[in-house]
Amino acid sequence: MPLKNLSYHRAKITPSIAAAIVLHAAAAPSPTSSRDFHSSSSLITSFLGEGKPQHILSSHVLKFKKIQSYRSSSSGGSGNDTSLPSHIKVNLPALSPTMESGTIVSWQKKEGDKLEEGDLLCEIETDKATMGFETPEEGYLAKILIPEGAKDISIGKLLCIIVLNKEDIAKFENYENEIPSEPAAPAVAGKTVVAPPKESLNSVAPQPAEPGDIAVTATPFAKELADKQGVDLHDVIGSGPDGKVLAADIISGGLKSQSPAGSNVEGFVDLPISPLRQTLAKKLVDTKFNIPHYYLTSEILLENVLLVREKLNNLLEKTTGKKSSKPQKLTVEDFVIKAAALACLKVPETNSFYMGTHVRQNQSVNMSVAVNTGHGFVTPVIQNAQSKGLIEINKEILDFSKRAISGEILPHEFENGTFTISSTTFFGDGEANFSAILNPPQACNLAIGKSTKKLIPRTSEEYNEEGITSVSNLTVTLSCDHRVVDGANGAIWLKYFKEYLENPQLMLI
Secondary structure, X not given: OOHHHOOOOHHHOOHHHHHHHHHHHHHOOOOOOOOOHHHHHHHHHHHHOOOOOHHHHHHHHHHHHHHHHHHXXXXXXXXXXHHOOOEEEEEOOOOOOOOOEEEEEEEOOOOOXXXXXXXXXXXXXXXXXXXXXXXXXXXXXXXXXXOOOOOOEEOOOEEEEEEOOHHHHHHHOOOOOOOOOOOOOOOEOOEOOOOOOOOOOOOOOOOXXXXXXXXXXXXXXXXXXXXXXXXXXXXXXXXOHHHOEOHHHHHHOOEOOOOOOOOOOOOOOOOOOOHHHHXXXXXXXXXXXXXXXXXXXXXXXXXXXXXXXXXXHHHHHHHHOOOOOOOOOOOHHHHHHHHHHHHHHHXXXXXXXXXXXXXXXXXXXXXXXXXXXOOOEEOOEEOOHHHOOHHHHHHHHHHHHHXXXXXXXXXXXXXXXXXXXXXXXXXXXXXXXXOOOOOOOEOEEEEEOOOEEEEEEEOHHHHOOOEEEEEEEEEEEEEEEOOOOOHXXXXXXXXXXXXXXXXXXXXXX
């Protein structure tokens, strides 16, 4: 249906309906318009209005695109598909921008069940979290091809078959996903070329080289000492460059452990690594070795923040205490996030991305906040943190913390972060000071340690006498990408951040 003939009332257009219309309009052939959805950005404003979050519409458009892709692969095909009734192949989709594979945690439907569009079909663990995968079409679940617990399933792998008619279910009982056969060996005129045999999964693994077969580098003096003392250089741990054995290693008797590395040791447990931790490990290694980090540390007195927080919490309790049995409580973390966002406005270099050929300065401060899931950390994003109040920030943090544990944070809630805050715990168990690894392409990561008590001299102006007093002290360390943030800019950022926390009234100006 052409868009110009569509009659609608703005108040009744939901994001889901708007997504379908925009996608249809963007795909409509036109000599003056592109089929690319992103070229139809004006339609987004038309249906959602100015100032509405466009990621809401984008998520619905993505959903419709996935459904279209399922429909396009529903029937026909090659091999056994031609003799089967009309059906829909449901492949594993990319549920996050960085997802490469997934794990089938559970099937919420069983073979033969009737499906309604939007029903929870299965739960899939991605590199971000465990997410529910909804049924893309109405019909009946005829065949499940990937069982529960299957790990490292590649994107695009066939998960299940859906049929429109219940009587067609039995025809897919013995259905197997076709696997492309190995290409035949090329034929040469006058000769028969035999393809090499396929290696068995049970073939014997290559044996490790004997210690005597491995070359050992050592200094001439070390070799002389080893020869005199009857020491095998293969048994010595070299402390020189690239493991080179030095004379000092022979003299100190730095011998390797005699127990082989592959020996069976009693009392250990091999724990599986989740896709989230695998992705995190790979990303951390790449970041640590490929990005030039440097670190700046500062100590911040929290007395004024604690005083302001107490007054605001008392005010919240008076205004909401009668309506709620558990009134909202602001935390120091809320003040930290707000202060960091405002400091980024003062020093825009810290709110930037390194893009290879240029540096991109972001106008909005989208704060990635590390949240513990119990199995690792995820970093949901508080969008436009610089313009949000403490109460709104507090609500978002509490919501993220609850949903992180249950794996219910959505993929788009991890996106568009421009600055990261990592913390142990402010007033519980944790390290007083630590350094965080950067979260690329972001240029900074602020590590918040545990609050500790510190003795400082007190002035006679405040107490009419000299002496010492105990205060709450917070140690923070700013990790910076030296390609984007110079040392001076990092120090200036810390200066503003410290001023905001030690004088929280400045955040209101």
